[in-house]
Amino acid sequence: MANATAGQHPLSLFAIDSILDEEEKAIRNTVRRFCQERVRPHIAGWYESATIPLRDLARELGNMGLLGMHLVGYGCAGATATSYGLACMELEAADSGLRSLVSVQGSLTMFAIWRYGSQEQKAEWLPRLASGAAIGCFGLTEPDFGSDPGGMRTRARRDGDDWVLDGTKMWITNGSVADVAVVWARTDDGIAGFVVPTASPGFSAPEITRKMSLRASVTSELVLDGVRLPGTAVLAEAKGLSAPLSCLNEARFGIVFGALGAAQDCLETTLAYVAGRTIFDKPLAAYQLTQAKLADMTLELGKGMLLALHLGRLKDAGDIRAEQVSLGKLNNAREALSIARECRTLLGANGITLEYPVMRHASNLESVLTYEGTSEVHQLVIGHALTSQPAFR
Amino acid sequence: MNIVVTVKQVPDTWAEKKLDPSDMTTDRATVDNVLNEMDEYGVEEALLLKEAHGGEVTAVTMGPDKAVEAVRKALQMGADKGVHLCDASLHGSDALQTASALAKVIAPLNPDVVIVSSEASDARGGVVGALLAEYLGLPQLTLARKVTADPGGGTVTIERQTDNGYATVLGKLPVVVGVIEKINEPRYPSFKGIMAAKKKPLVTMTAADAGIDPGSAGPSGAYSEVDEAQPRPPKAAGQVVKDEGDGGAKLAAFLADQKLV
Numbered sequence: 001m002a003n004a005t006a007g008q009h010p011l012s013l014f015a016i017d018s019i020l021d022e023e024e025k026a027i028r029n030t031v032r033r034f035c036q037e038r039v040r041p042h043i044a045g046w047y048e049s050a051t052i053p054l055r056d057l058a059r060e061l062g063n064m065g066l067l068g069m070h071l072v073g074y075g076c077a078g079a080t081a082t083s084y085g086l087a088c089m090e091l092e093a094a095d096s097g098l099r100s101l102v103s104v105q106g107s108l109t110m111f112a113i114w115r116y117g118s119q120e121q122k123a124e125w126l127p128r129l130a131s132g133a134a135i136g137c138f139g140l141t142e143p144d145f146g147s148d149p150g151g152m153r154t155r156a157r158r159d160g161d162d163w164v165l166d167g168t169k170m171w172i173t174n175g176s177v178a179d180v181a182v183v184w185a186r187t188d189d190g191i192a193g194f195v196v197p198t199a200s201p202g203f204s205a206p207e208i209t210r211k212m213s214l215r216a217s218v219t220s221e222l223v224l225d226g227v228r229l230p231g232t233a234v235l236a237e238a239k240g241l242s243a244p245l246s247c248l249n250e251a252r253f254g255i256v257f258g259a260l261g262a263a264q265d266c267l268e269t270t271l272a273y274v275a276g277r278t279i280f281d282k283p284l285a286a287y288q289l290t291q292a293k294l295a296d297m298t299l300e301l302g303k304g305m306l307l308a309l310h311l312g313r314l315k316d317a318g319d320i321r322a323e324q325v326s327l328g329k330l331n332n333a334r335e336a337l338s339i340a341r342e343c344r345t346l347l348g349a350n351g352i353t354l355e356y357p358v359m360r361h362a363s364n365l366e367s368v369l370t371y372e373g374t375s376e377v378h379q380l381v382i383g384h385a386l387t388s389q390p391a392f393r
Numbered sequence: 394m395n396i397v398v399t400v401k402q403v404p405d406t407w408a409e410k411k412l413d414p415s416d417m418t419t420d421r422a423t424v425d426n427v428l429n430e431m432d433e434y435g436v437e438e439a440l441l442l443k444e445a446h447g448g449e450v451t452a453v454t455m456g457p458d459k460a461v462e463a464v465r466k467a468l469q470m471g472a473d474k475g476v477h478l479c480d481a482s483l484h485g486s487d488a489l490q491t492a493s494a495l496a497k498v499i500a501p502l503n504p505d506v507v508i509v510s511s512e513a514s515d516a517r518g519g520v521v522g523a524l525l526a527e528y529l530g531l532p533q534l535t536l537a538r539k540v541t542a543d544p545g546g547g548t549v550t551i552e553r554q555t556d557n558g559y560a561t562v563l564g565k566l567p568v569v570v571g572v573i574e575k576i577n578e579p580r581y582p583s584f585k586g587i588m589a590a591k592k593k594p595l596v597t598m599t600a601a602d603a604g605i606d607p608g609s610a611g612p613s614g615a616y617s618e619v620d621e622a623q624p625r626p627p628k629a630a631g632q633v634v635k636d637e638g639d640g641g642a643k644l645a646a647f648l649a650d651q652k653l654v
Contacts, residue, residue: 064582
């Protein structure tokens with residue numbers, strides 16, 4: 001990428017490329033170029049108007065093989081988890097909303113069907129979701145149940161061979177545009193998952209508007225009013241709450257990398273800005289306070305990147321644990337937001353405009369800090385691992 | 394159809410391009426190198442021909458070790474095979490030597506169609522394609538903005554871009570086709586393509602493998618040499634057009650003068 005400053009790129013200080021293989025770099029560079037050509041010219045406008053050509057983008061992402069890229073079979077690319085993370089990082093460098101679209105499609109909807117679905121469910125939905133011909137969403141969170149999803153009120157009851165679903169889901173990315181929703185509901189035998197075509201009678205998905213964050217992303221409520229489904233709609237392999245939580249663990253792995261993309265974009269923007277902005281009689285970059293901020297932000301970005309890549313290697317080796325993903329999500333979402341805010345101070349008043357990506361990223365990262373497990377929940381996950389004392393309630 | 398497409402690795406479009414003062418060749422060491430952007434149109438056109446008529450696409454390049462990345466990019470986009478002509482003795486070859494060397498590699502492949510792009514973004518000579526056709530002894534259809542093949546009839550028809558329109562030109566196979574920018578929309582490599590590329594055949598050849606006479610290679614055998622180079626002068630001041638009720642007409646006249654409309 002063109003670097004407007006004479007200095008080194010923050011991540012090349014850490015020689016990050018030296019620990020990526022050719023395939024990983026090729027995938028990263030392809031996504032970077034896609035975002036450069038197809039997303040960046042429009043993203044500020046999409047953000048301001050809170051509209052996004054979601055279906056067109058999904059098609060293009062599907063053509064590249066980005067949707068469900070780390071899954072195997074059914075038209076999925078079968079790439080490594082590390083490559084998936086690097087793709088998320090490039091997407092989120094453009095906008096967290098774009099990465100959210102991909103996370104929900106690939107890591108939540110597709111992963112749930114791929115991991116817990118029947119052969120028929122996989123054959124019906126995965127190829128279309130992988131190509132972007134169909135859009136998916138994932139309904140776990142409810143208006144009154146976020147960090148405590150086990151308290152959900154959405155119910156599925158048996159009626160002959162059928163299932164009938166009633167309830168409400170909240171903060172559902174892609175909800176209003178989705179063709180299929182993976183919905184989690186309480187049954188007499190515990191929590192179960194259902195593959196719900198959104199055209200089913202009784203299903204509606206009003207969009208949540210008036211957001212100050214993730215404006216280039218569709219967020220919805222899902223309303224299930226006596227939605228009748230055949231017995232085959234249940235995700236047969238999903239037993240209890242651990243199933244949806246495993247899906248979230250997949251999605252938050254993408255966030256470990258993704259959040260750093262937003263931070264990197266803020267830092268690159270800021271480096272170019274401070275090089276060109278003269279205060280008194282010299283560039284803003286030549287002041288010690290500026291350099292202290294830049295050095296600290298670069299350290300956090302690079303440390304986060306090393307952590308993300310370490311977790312990627314663990315995941316590719318097949319032995320990553322949930323609390324390790326929590327380490328990455330907690331640190332990288334928190335530090336990314338901190339970097340975005342610090343960059344904003346260096347851009348001064350320009351930092352609050354959509355002419356620069358910094359405030360947009362900062363606003364998005366407020367959501368990223370909260371969704372897929374709040375920072376507080378991840379602190380408790382880590383605390384639990386350290387002390388063996390569950391302190392969630 | 395047996396399709397060959399030539400590709401070249403060049404300094405990144407946005408990088409400051411310099412000559413190495415020691416031998417007046419392109420400095421490739423201090424910049425990021427990428428597949429020549431124009432060649433992406435060539436690769437895409439080759440893939441479109443293959444998709445329409447079957448066959449296979451071989452990407453061919455000549456250049457130092459790292460230049461293999463240009464072939465790999467073509468393989469990632471969907472080419473089937475790659476050939477990399479790599480030999481220290483070829484460093485500093487001029488356009489004639491380059492075309493001659495590429496012809497030595499390409500002729501044994503017996504292509505039906507050789508696709509070249511209009512120019513590379515580093516030297517911008519724009520002559521290697523035409524020279525290659527001469528060395529191969531094949532007809533050349535250049536400045537193609539549209540390519541239609543009829544393998545059954547043994548012909549290729551192109552729309553040849555001219556200053557004020559286009560000419561329809563037909564050539565008999567085998568043929569060299571030169572394509573212009575914007576002839577198509579080059580695809581992004583798919584992730585499956587990126588992963589499959591590693592397993593595709595990629596042959597590295599030395600000058601001797603290709604049957605290139607060592608005496609004729611490199612700067613000593615070059616037909617042209619670079620004596621000196623000057624950095625490009627700074628941009629001249631722009632021309633200000635004052636609108637006195639006829640601003641539109643003046644702008645149109647300027648654009649017509651520059652052959653932009």
